[in-house]
Amino acid sequence: MSNIFSNIPAEMPNEIFEDIISTQTLRIERIVSKGQTSPETGWYDQSENEWVIVLSGFGVIEYANGVKVTLKEGDYLNIKAHEKHRVIETSSDDATVWLAIFY
Amino acid sequence: MSNIFSNIPAEMPNEIFEDIISTQTLRIERIVSKGQTSPETGWYDQSENEWVIVLSGFGVIEYANGVKVTLKEGDYLNIKAHEKHRVIETSSDDATVWLAIFY
Numbered sequence: 001m002s003n004i005f006s007n008i009p010a011e012m013p014n015e016i017f018e019d020i021i022s023t024q025t026l027r028i029e030r031i032v033s034k035g036q037t038s039p040e041t042g043w044y045d046q047s048e049n050e051w052v053i054v055l056s057g058f059g060v061i062e063y064a065n066g067v068k069v070t071l072k073e074g075d076y077l078n079i080k081a082h083e084k085h086r087v088i089e090t091s092s093d094d095a096t097v098w099l100a101i102f103y
Numbered sequence: 104m105s106n107i108f109s110n111i112p113a114e115m116p117n118e119i120f121e122d123i124i125s126t127q128t129l130r131i132e133r134i135v136s137k138g139q140t141s142p143e144t145g146w147y148d149q150s151e152n153e154w155v156i157v158l159s160g161f162g163v164i165e166y167a168n169g170v171k172v173t174l175k176e177g178d179y180l181n182i183k184a185h186e187k188h189r190v191i192e193t194s195s196d197d198a199t200v201w202l203a204i205f206y
Contacts, residue, residue, distance in 0.1 A: 004156060005177040021154055021181065025128040026206045028154060051131060052126050053107060053202075055158070055177070074108040074158070078124065099156070101204060103129045 004055060008032055008095050027102040033059065035092030043084040044076030048102040050079040060089040107158060111135055111198050130205040135163065138195030146187040151205040153182040160199030163192040 008016075012034040021028040027048075034103035038044065043064060062068045062079075064084035069077065079085055090096040111119075115137040124131040128159075130151075131169040141147065146167060156179035165171045167187035172180065182188055 001172055001174065001178055003177045004179060020179075021204075021206075023206065026204075028204060037119045069104055071104065074106045075104055076107060076123075077104045099202075101124075101129075101131060103124070103126065 002015060004097060004099065008097070012036075012095065023103065029102065030099060030100040033057070033087070033090035033098070034094075035090055036038040037088055037090065038086035043086050045082055045084050046079075046093045046102070047081055049081050051101040051103070052076060052079065053099050055097045055099055057091035057094050058089075059087055059091075059096050059098065061085050062088045107200060107202065108135060111200070114141075115198065130206065132203045132205065134201040134203060136160070136190070136193035136194055136201070137197075140191055141189035142194065146189050148185055148187050149182075149205070150184055152184050154204040154206070155179060155182065156202050158200045158202055160194035160197050161192075162190055162194075162199050162201065164188050165191045174176040 001033055012092045015036045016032040019027060020030055054071040054073060056073055057071060058072045060070045062085065119135040121133045122130060123133055156176040157176060159176060161173060161175045163171055163173045165188065166175045
């Protein structure tokens with residue numbers, strides 16, 4: 001047994017990406033952010049669908065069409081493959097813990 | 104966007120099982136329990152692997168070999184296909200919200 005909120009360093013110069021489960025058809029990933037955002041120039045344009053939930057903190061996702069969605073604790077959404085998006089804000093006080101399922 | 108903690112009725116005579124995502128190779132399910140347990144006589148013996156995390160409340164899982172694991176908020180584990188298990192306790196005050204990924 002493990003806990004999704006454990007092993008979060010106090011100092012986080014970079015986001016942390018960790019695979020929890022990885023098979024040919026599925027990846028469960030923990031992402032921990034602390035104020036980081038996507039690179040200014042970059043959109044995520046993924047070949048897989050992504051179901052993502054915020055488990056602590058918050059994050060703001062922007063889609064290529066300009067729509068912005070703020071995800072707080074327990075909020076989830078499904079991002080289809082090749083639906084361009086980026087993270088434009090994450091909480092800087094406490095870590096934002098994301099659980100992402102790529103399928 | 105939806106929230107994993109929303110739409111939980113105050114009265115819950117039965118557990119609630121809801122598919123969030125369902126494809127040929129993956130199922131993401133929300134399970135809400137409030138004091139319910141697996142039937143006395145029954146073990147879950149699943150053909151799929153299950154990755155499960157408790158997001159609120161707590162639950163106690165027992166394996167066929169007698170090992171018991173208490174899952175509290177944020178705790179997760181991976182139950183392999185055909186690893187027999189059952190739920191022998193869930194919180195009765197507040198709902199237990201489980202997120203289960205079958206793959």
